[in-house]
Amino acid sequence: MIDYPIKIGDQSLEQLKAHLASEDFSQVMVIADENTAEHCYPLLQPFLPMHYLCKVPAGETHKNLGSCIYIWQQMTNAAFDRKGLILNLGGGVIGDMGGFVAGTYKRGIRFIQIPTTLLSQVDASVGGKLGIDFQGFKNHIGLFREPEGVYIYPGFLKTLSQKELHSGFAEVFKHHLIADAAAWQDLKLLSSLDGVDMAALIDHSVKIKAKIVEEDPFEHGARKALNFGHTIGHAVESYFLEKETPLLHGEAIAIGMIAESFLSQKAGLLPAKDTGEIVAFIKRFYDFWVIGEEHFEAICGLALNDKKNQAGKILCTFLEGVGQFRINQAISSADIQAGLRFFNQVI
Amino acid sequence: MIDYPIKIGDQSLEQLKAHLASEDFSQVMVIADENTAEHCYPLLQPFLPMHYLCKVPAGETHKNLGSCIYIWQQMTNAAFDRKGLILNLGGGVIGDMGGFVAGTYKRGIRFIQIPTTLLSQVDASVGGKLGIDFQGFKNHIGLFREPEGVYIYPGFLKTLSQKELHSGFAEVFKHHLIADAAAWQDLKLLSSLDGVDMAALIDHSVKIKAKIVEEDPFEHGARKALNFGHTIGHAVESYFLEKETPLLHGEAIAIGMIAESFLSQKAGLLPAKDTGEIVAFIKRFYDFWVIGEEHFEAICGLALNDKKNQAGKILCTFLEGVGQFRINQAISSADIQAGLRFFNQVI
Numbered sequence: 001m002i003d004y005p006i007k008i009g010d011q012s013l014e015q016l017k018a019h020l021a022s023e024d025f026s027q028v029m030v031i032a033d034e035n036t037a038e039h040c041y042p043l044l045q046p047f048l049p050m051h052y053l054c055k056v057p058a059g060e061t062h063k064n065l066g067s068c069i070y071i072w073q074q075m076t077n078a079a080f081d082r083k084g085l086i087l088n089l090g091g092g093v094i095g096d097m098g099g100f101v102a103g104t105y106k107r108g109i110r111f112i113q114i115p116t117t118l119l120s121q122v123d124a125s126v127g128g129k130l131g132i133d134f135q136g137f138k139n140h141i142g143l144f145r146e147p148e149g150v151y152i153y154p155g156f157l158k159t160l161s162q163k164e165l166h167s168g169f170a171e172v173f174k175h176h177l178i179a180d181a182a183a184w185q186d187l188k189l190l191s192s193l194d195g196v197d198m199a200a201l202i203d204h205s206v207k208i209k210a211k212i213v214e215e216d217p218f219e220h221g222a223r224k225a226l227n228f229g230h231t232i233g234h235a236v237e238s239y240f241l242e243k244e245t246p247l248l249h250g251e252a253i254a255i256g257m258i259a260e261s262f263l264s265q266k267a268g269l270l271p272a273k274d275t276g277e278i279v280a281f282i283k284r285f286y287d288f289w290v291i292g293e294e295h296f297e298a299i300c301g302l303a304l305n306d307k308k309n310q311a312g313k314i315l316c317t318f319l320e321g322v323g324q325f326r327i328n329q330a331i332s333s334a335d336i337q338a339g340l341r342f343f344n345q346v347i
Numbered sequence: 348m349i350d351y352p353i354k355i356g357d358q359s360l361e362q363l364k365a366h367l368a369s370e371d372f373s374q375v376m377v378i379a380d381e382n383t384a385e386h387c388y389p390l391l392q393p394f395l396p397m398h399y400l401c402k403v404p405a406g407e408t409h410k411n412l413g414s415c416i417y418i419w420q421q422m423t424n425a426a427f428d429r430k431g432l433i434l435n436l437g438g439g440v441i442g443d444m445g446g447f448v449a450g451t452y453k454r455g456i457r458f459i460q461i462p463t464t465l466l467s468q469v470d471a472s473v474g475g476k477l478g479i480d481f482q483g484f485k486n487h488i489g490l491f492r493e494p495e496g497v498y499i500y501p502g503f504l505k506t507l508s509q510k511e512l513h514s515g516f517a518e519v520f521k522h523h524l525i526a527d528a529a530a531w532q533d534l535k536l537l538s539s540l541d542g543v544d545m546a547a548l549i550d551h552s553v554k555i556k557a558k559i560v561e562e563d564p565f566e567h568g569a570r571k572a573l574n575f576g577h578t579i580g581h582a583v584e585s586y587f588l589e590k591e592t593p594l595l596h597g598e599a600i601a602i603g604m605i606a607e608s609f610l611s612q613k614a615g616l617l618p619a620k621d622t623g624e625i626v627a628f629i630k631r632f633y634d635f636w637v638i639g640e641e642h643f644e645a646i647c648g649l650a651l652n653d654k655k656n657q658a659g660k661i662l663c664t665f666l667e668g669v670g671q672f673r674i675n676q677a678i679s680s681a682d683i684q685a686g687l688r689f690f691n692q693v694i
Binding site for chain 1: 373412428430451453455476477478481484488489490491655656657659
């Protein structure tokens with residue numbers, strides 16, 4: 001049961017203000033990165049009571065223990081107690097890391113998510129999954145803990161580049177692919193996000209995700225549907241994180257969805273026509289490049305260390321037609337390589 | 348509700364073996380410190396399936412993020428997945444830190460506590476409080492999470508020095524002081540632990556603690572009774588942790604209990620006769636030294652940063668006669684100094 005408020009729309013910052021006034025918080029600290037501190041914090045500030053601002057460097061490479069230590073220090077210096085509140089103002093990195101920092105400070109204080117990217121608005125803010133990267137493994141250290149509330153202000157999307165907006169869009173159409181075949185019939189015709197009602201799109205995605213998370217909060221079953229595209233996508237993302245050409249999360253997941261759609265088709269679960277439509281749709285929104293075969297082995301090695309694995313098996317979620325899924329499908333390194341080879345061919 | 352097994356006695360390692368055989372764990376790793384790896388691990392090993400052993404340096408000064416990083420690395424190298432199990436073999440440091448490491452690895456895997464010191468057998472293994480020290484603050488980073496089971500083998504106590512045994516004894520008689528006036532009447536006559544039935548003493552203490560924790564798992568109310576002696580004791584312990592003359596945890600808590608008994612008496616809650624008996628009893632078991640007044644201010648500063656505080660107030664648990672308590676008593680720096688001055692006078 002999701003028993004915290006999720007507010008989406010132009011009124012959400014007003015609603016946040018009312019929330020903050022209705023409870024007894026001893027101190028409030030906003031955690032932001034350099035970008036959200038500059039572009040989003042000025043929009044938020046008028047709605048806040050007295051507070052601290054803790055600024056960390058932007059980017060996934062800073063989603064690590066070093067940044068956590070810095071934030072814990074700021075909280076300690078401010079003599080934050082157990083009735084303190086953390087407001088995470090940023091994308092998935094800030095939400096995941098700020099939530100982890102709050103969830104472990106003095107064994108856990110309250111936090112509120114104020115996601116500023118499309119990706120975090122539709123994905124990272126709901127579900128209580130928190131964490132940081134560790135030695136190249138994504139979200140390797142973390143915990144499950146619910147926020148006090150999620151406030152989604154679509155106005156923040158205007159601060160994003162098109163590349164970032166399209167990255168977040170990957171999680172939006174992932175939700176269509178796993179859970180809403182009817183909506184996919186409309187969506188698949190789209191060739192641009194210009195003029196699209198983003199609040200409605202976010203609302204649709206958050207509802208799908210919230211429903212799945214409610215059914216399975218600790219990812220024992222149905223929640224694994226949300227991992228579609230992520231087994232291969234995460235490995236690709238981790239691999240290129242260390243390179244000079246990092247991918248955005250959604251771009252990597254889009255690659256993963258192409259590869260895993262192919263594997264779903266190979267397993268006889270997804271018609272070739274659907275795979276073709278998925279590939280054609282994805283190509284309209286991303287500038288991909290070929291992943292050289294010399295990288296394949298290292299990518300497979302990362303996939304083998306995925307949290308979702310059990311007993312050494314790489315587990316994956318397949319599409320069973322658009323709008324349905326099948327979890328816990330074991331795949332081999334050879335399958336991953338075949339998926340990546342398919343990606344290279346079709347892009 | 349405590350819904351995991353707590354087994355105490357000579358059969359506990361056999362019972363652990365049965366537990367391990369009854370569930371599906373993909374990998375098992377024992378976390379031990381140099382001392383328990385040498386003295387306790389050989390006693391445990393015959394009861395375990397195939398497993399890894401991860402050894403960390405002994406002592407509270409190593410209860411930090413550096414040690415966590417080392418353990419997370421070992422687990423990562425062993426390709427530990429979400430069905431892995433951690434066995435924490437050691438005192439409170441290993442239990443708190445190993446539990447924190449397990450509770451945050453891939454957002455939380457299962458762990459079992461196998462406490463080897465009297466202190467951890469009666470205290471640290473029940474209640475789900477996990478954590479590590481951070482920049483001089485005890486248990487500053489951590490979380491609440493229950494183990495899969497607690498297996499208490501009194502035979503491990505033979506590996507302890509008398510000083511360590513007496514340190515653990517502080518939490519035993521703390522339980523008498525806050526919750527069992529009748530048992531205190533017998534216990535207060537004791538002048539040595541020679542020949543005492545330790546399994547019975549542990550069982551009594553674990554039952555008191557488990558009852559209190561069940562009533563209030565997240566320390567909103569009654570559980571704060573367990574903090575008797577800890578507001579001042581923790582600050583004293585933190586302070587001397589950095590010095591050349593570190594105190595054992597129980598020794599510091601015993602100092603705290605003397606100081607906080609005095610403050611309870613000063614508040615009109617504890618008869619002077621009881622304070623006198625508590626002081627006389629404690630002095631039989633510890634070699635104390637005077638705490639120079641030049642240290643008082645720094646100790647107060649540490650108390651001010653205690654997790655248990657709210658809105659900048661230092662909160663303390665008082666005795667209301669032996670066997671009862673009163674939580675959330677605000678004390679000032681001057682009170683702490685008066686308590687420490689009393690300690691210096693009576694020892």
